[in-house]
Amino acid sequence: MSDRLLSASAALAEALIEEMTRDERIFILGEDLTAHAGIFGQFKGIPEKFPGRILDTPISETCIAGCGVGAALTGMRPIVDFHFSDFVTCGMDELCNQAAKIRYMFGGQVKLPLVVWCPDGAGLRAAAQHSQSLEAWFVHTPGLKVVVPSEPADVKGLMKASIRDDNPVMFFQHKRLFRREGPVPEDPEFLIPLGRAAIKREGRDVTFLTYGSGYFLCREAADELAREGIEAEIVDLRTLKPLDFDTVAASLRKTFRAVIVHEACLTGGFGAELAARIQAELFDFLDAPVLRVAAKDVPIPFSPPLEDFVLPRAADVVAAARSVCNR
């Protein structure tokens, strides 16, 4: 089957429709889902195709998250829509104290198949409470899996794998990338296993370790660097937990240089964790310090020049690459 071009949004809807057709236990729960097929139109076709299996809730994020947990514990496979990932703060107890811990603290008695879909990211002039990238919080909570797709095919394959996973999965999908198109396999069994990174561009001089929107910065940067004779390899991590460190290590054993790129702010971000592991496990393979490109350590501001200044740019990735390559 040939790959068609689909937007990330359409890839998500296709994944959900395929999985909901396959398994009746799957349902979607959240705010404002049926009137416009989700506030971003991300569930196009689902309200008509699956009436009663995509449920509008009141504005009750705590209860929405808890409902997902309770339904998952009692035989269903819920997908919870968090409206904007920023609102996870209202469901933190349910996600981090309940979903993440229930299987473990009850001695493995039960499975908790829950997908928490979080539209995240900045660039839409949506300001501080509608623009964050919060994946690191959940990476820091044992018991949760954390998925951050970049391209539409990743969205489809990773969402399908997340739905079939028997554990709670935090799925962060960037709002600004919903309309971005890419080739997506039609195969209804197209799954991307959680914990497998992809080398999306091969290069010998420097490795870009990235995920989500950072991938597109890296791609742009790699094109520019190629013109200068620097060949960058791009590793799209795709899932942060479980992390495919083998692929990271294999790439660094080849390039000896790493630049980590993410849209989340710098301090305490996933890049810090990755850099720590790289220096501990791959010290002998490093020819340069591991650099990080990330947002500045402030909330995301509203006004366009302010927001643009805070977010990482391809030029920052280029500069970091030049630096580690001593150019």
Add this chain to the structure above:
Amino acid sequence: MAKEKERMDDRPVEKTAWRTMYRTMVKIRLFETLAGEYFAAGQIPGFIHLSIGQEGSSVGVCSCLRPDDYVATTHRGHGHMIAKGADVRRMTAELFGKATGYCKGKGGSMHIADFSIGILGANGVVAGGLPLIVGAGLSIQLRRSDQVAVVFFGDGAANRGPVHEAMNLASIWRLPVLFVIENNRYASTTPQSYACAVGDLCLRAAAYNMPGYGVDGNDVLAVREATRKAVAAARAGEGPSLIENKTYRVRGHFEGDPQKYRDPSEVQRWQAENDPIRRFEEYLRRRGVLTAKKIRRIEEEVRAELDAAVAFAKESPFPRPEEALEDLFA
């Protein structure tokens, strides 16, 4: 002593249920008493919260439930678990931190569950069970089952935000959920009379368009009566109910609580005049359902069962340290 009101239901099947309920109340009381003793003796690690004096609520409610109904409970959850049918051997072993416990030593007193009999877990977060039980109720509705889902919580939890969200959502979707408030007068050190804007927490049901029952929680048959109505409504698709069982926390918030917030005479008065087990016992004897001899035998049998549970817990091995890394993901 407060007296039970007369019940008209004289069917043998009801009297058999009463005997079982009485035995379960005795079992909870002794389980909690022994837990307190072994905790004081340093054999149970961490901290524990006992439900002595609240047996009428746990047993009255769970006496109306089927094995496949769901219960979510609290940090003070031993009684609910026993009333729902949990194995006291595995519970005791869990309290002792042993590998044979319900959670292989990973949970302890505040985190015991038995999913095989619908116990979705005790919860270390006050009000943590409410959003979960709404999810269980939704799951029941989506599966078109006639199960019910029950959440126990306290007067302290009643002031948390998730309670509002959970009761509202359960009501608009008419989910088969019972919200059971055990008003035991104190949230840790804070009196309910100080912390709640209304004295009768069952009044809050009106705000969610659901029936609210204010019940003498130390009258186990009154609890059973209210629960029966609520369960019947839930199974019939009529939606959730709120039951407020007014009771009293005889022990401190946790074992070792200095309890400076209340006068010891208040505790003594409740114990002397309003003990749910003594009240039920007096009623059953008066009705000829139990004799002094039968009561003694029940006590002996329960004692033997719990002694065996403690022996099992003591003899059981601790988990291997490396087992701490197991059971995180399915």
